[in-house]
């Protein structure tokens with residue numbers, strides 16, 4: 448289909464000075480490529496924007512967004528705390544040497560052992576449910592000490608509201624949770640947490656969150672709770688990616704850290720007089736820090752003409768490595784200069800699944816088998832959300848000062864099968880002698896003896 452597209456295709460022959468061809472020659476394809484410099488730039492831009500306006504700001508990087516340890520180390524070296532939502536993430540943060548008081552523990556399911564560990568470490572725990580509140584009460588009683596907790600608050604902020612996490616403000620659930628904490632002889636209330644959503648481009652959402660939390664803090668402090676030590680505003684800051692549904696990249700403007708910081712810090716400062724103490728401001732960015740510094744390098748496997756003349760370019764990495772393709776229109780760069788027309792094509796992954804599509808109507812020059820494409824903004828909710836479906840997962844490499852470092856090697860077949868067990872009687876190629884299908888409870892025609900069939 449000669450659907451010539453006016454928009455040129457970006458050519459990216461090197462990532463931070465390292466030729467893309469040499470990355471593939473060394474590590475193969477597909478491969479995730481992380482820029483260390485870009486991770487640091489993002490962190491410093493965020494920290495600078497907020498701390499210049501509100502010095503007592505803590506940045507707790509949201510582990511689940513991308514928890515490759517080499518990436519976590521970069522953020523921790525910059526001074527980031529850890530925001531974790533599972534026992535595994537809690538243990539990962541500890542294994543990297545994160546002090547307990549630099550860990551924020553969130554999430555709707557905190558197993559008892561994880562809560563015990565978090566209490567022992569002195570982590571900040573934001574309570575999600577009444578059940579968890581009673582678990583904490585019990586654990587604190589058993590430990591014979593008073594444990595400080597925060598509560599997660601949800602509010603009617605967007606449509607549809609993110610109301611499944613924590614305690615609702617408007618319905619009075621948040622106030623009720625605070626009352627229960629006040630009544631407890633083993634818990635005390637230290638802070639409020641509200642994560643309002645992801646890729647929030649309207650900064651007024653954060654202003655409304657602060658207004659809601661300040662009102663709640665005033666009420667509970669007047670009733671003998673607190674003082675409230677921290678306001679944790681969660682994550683949600685946009686990256687350079689383009690959500691699907693926008694006409695063209697850039698239609699939805701990313702406010703950037705300066706605007707987020709201006710709105711959040713000024714609103715908070717304007718409300719300080721209503722609070723008993725100046726709270727620590729906690730932020731839990733994920734996407735905005737780690738999305739843009741990562742590209743997914745893929746190679747063209749085949750080029751097809753589909754029904755109606757539509758062009759399909761099949762590459763060696765798909766939604767198994769980039770589930771965000773369901774929600775985002777990722778930018779696609781080519782590694783080599785091209786001449787000739789730019790056409791639109793569907794970018795298809797290697798899975799035997801119709802839904803394995805990295806992008807529809809992607810502007811591309813006429814590429815052939817072997818051409819390298821770089822899928823941009825591939826760092827948030829991709830590697831941590833990747834699937835071992837059909838294909839093993841590829842390596843992750845980091846470009847640092849013009850050099851390449853392996854952060855995670857690609858999986859091998861033995862990695863994928865390491866956890867599997869084959870019972871002894873199934874280890875030979877044929878059924879054990881004297882063991883017929885019917886003796887195992889399944890007759891030749893497939894009906895089981897208990898009558899349920901297959």
Ligand SMILES: Cc1ncc(COP(=O)(O)O)c(C=O)c1O
Pocket residue numbers: 509512530553554642644645646681682683684731732733734735827
């Ligand atoms: C509690 C919490 N904090 C932080 C984040 C990170 O959000 P984002 O990647 O949008 O910054 C999330 C993501 O859903 C979250 O659930």
